[in-house]
Amino acid sequence: MSCASAGGTLPAPLSDQDFLPFDRRQAELGQLLFYDKILSGNQNISCGTCHHPAFGTSDGLSLGIGEGGDGLGPARTPGQGSDRIRKRIPRNASALWNLGAKEVQVMFHDGRLSVSDAYENGFNSPAEEWLPEGLNSLLAAQAVFPLVSQFEMAGNPKENEVAGAIHDRIDRAWPILAKRVRTVPAYGALFIDAFDHIDTSDQVTIAEIANALAAFMALEWKSNDSPFDAYLAGDETALTAAQKHGLTLFYGKARCATCHSGKLLSDHAFHALGLPPFGPGRTRRFDPIVRDAGRMAETDRLEDAYRFRTPMLRNVALTAPYGHNGAYPTLEGIVRHHLNPDAMLSVWRPEMAKLPETSWLEDIDYVVLKDKREMARQARARDIVPIALTDPEIAALLAFLKSLTGTTTKTPPFGIPDTVPSGLPIDNP
Structure with a gap:
């Protein structure tokens, strides 16, 4: 198709x-x-x-x-x-x-x-x-x-x-x-x-x-039964009008498919999005400051600095918060960041992060945001060109992303066992 x-x-x-x-x-x-x-x-x-x-x-x-x-x-x-x-x-x-x-x-x-x-x-x-x-x-x-x-x-x-x-x-x-x-x-x-x-x-x-x-x-957690999957299989009625509009934007004007491509909606490559940094970061042994250098920590190549793997998008509506550090609590937030990272960085606030209070770690949580030199280095690493979408277009894009949710995600083949052989307690909501 x-x-x-x-x-x-x-x-x-x-x-x-x-x-x-x-x-x-x-x-x-x-x-x-x-x-x-x-x-x-x-x-x-x-x-x-x-x-x-x-x-x-x-x-x-x-x-x-x-x-x-x-x-x-x-x-x-x-x-x-x-x-x-x-x-x-x-x-x-x-x-x-x-x-x-x-x-x-x-x-x-x-x-x-x-x-x-x-x-x-x-x-x-x-x-x-x-x-x-x-x-x-x-x-x-x-x-x-x-x-x-x-x-x-x-x-x-x-x-x-x-x-x-x-x-x-x-x-x-x-x-x-x-x-x-x-x-x-x-x-x-x-x-x-x-x-x-x-x-x-x-x-x-x-x-x-x-x-x-x-x-x-x-x-x-094999998932290939979403409305989008049904649409790909030939069912033109599987998506709503808003979702079809969002699909057109996803593969066109919004350029989402540039990275979220293929059957799994990922190029499995690494890109710098300029997400708001916080937390301890996955520092290397010789890093003198709190930061997360992303892919560079694995390759030691400067050109890989601050790049992270493109996530697959099946069931993305279920997996908040979003980003390699969970910076955005909503799907709309991460979508808007993709469209204009600098604008979203200017309005991002620490309270948007879902971080249970730990008073003994709070000095580390946002120290990177106060490091002007590190923030400047991260700002120079961008793989995103800003794209202007209207609010209705963003709403349509979100509708399409929600069409990626599998119809049987609530009824998996195995589920959570009642007990385990060790006799230890099982975590349940």
Whole structure:
């Protein structure tokens, strides 16, 4: 289907052939692991804590609250006393929709994980040559890293054996977690049933755990049944008049499809949008100031400074707040920023960020905004040319973006389990 009036071509429908195959038995096991806090160092946080379906597979916060926090979603608090968080998660928790698609070859906001043979193990990753063997997909490789992140799931040094092992070397922690899981009798039996090469529970490694998590995420959050998908498949009545107008703008005057292209509505590349900076930033070890250099932190190329990966847009209406740091609480806000970054920067205010109060961290939260030299450097990095749209045109564009929401997002194949084999509590709204 073409969209001649938009000056561009619509993608072909997103079909089952566009996704990697995953085993349903492994996905059933992965469902339990995803919501089980046994995979965290202090056994107090799960993957589902920060990637919960109630919040569009994210957490509803601008910058997440990981290890040490309490509660779920926007109501999550930073904890108390010696257990309270020591740092905000530097970036917004990415949504998990369609990560099992074949064309996804790079992950994380800065692309620090990608399909590559740089280390002769299939991936370029922060673990370099120490990445576990046996990972069956990029999604499985992604799954192992939050487990060994101090502020996400591992915890602080001296708190548990996982955190202590990480500070020796990153790969020393994964066997500890694997043993913790496989020695739960119910898990041991499930692994034997789900993996043909596992005959006894002591054969279970972090690779099987990661592959099960990947299978669950890929099947649970595969989404290609939105009104837009129906329209691509030939149903002209699937979109309203306003949504069709928005589609024409998206692929034409608004130039959204310049970056949000293809079947997944992403070029999987990196662009500098000039979002309002705040929080601790994902600083490099040698950064002298608080900042987030984006893609440059991975490549060490100056031309990659402040560039971040283009997100895929299926179910984007469910995944607020928006941007690599969750700067905008509404879809309209991030759309208007794309149209005119400098104008939106001039009206952006810290209270727009969804940051649960942490008095002991507040000096860091907005220090970058007061750094005139750093702000000038960021202002010089722009991949956006301002575009003038009327308010009705923006409303139409928003209507189209809402047509990207899948019709079955509320009824996924697996859902949230009532219990997990470890017996630990499950986070629920």
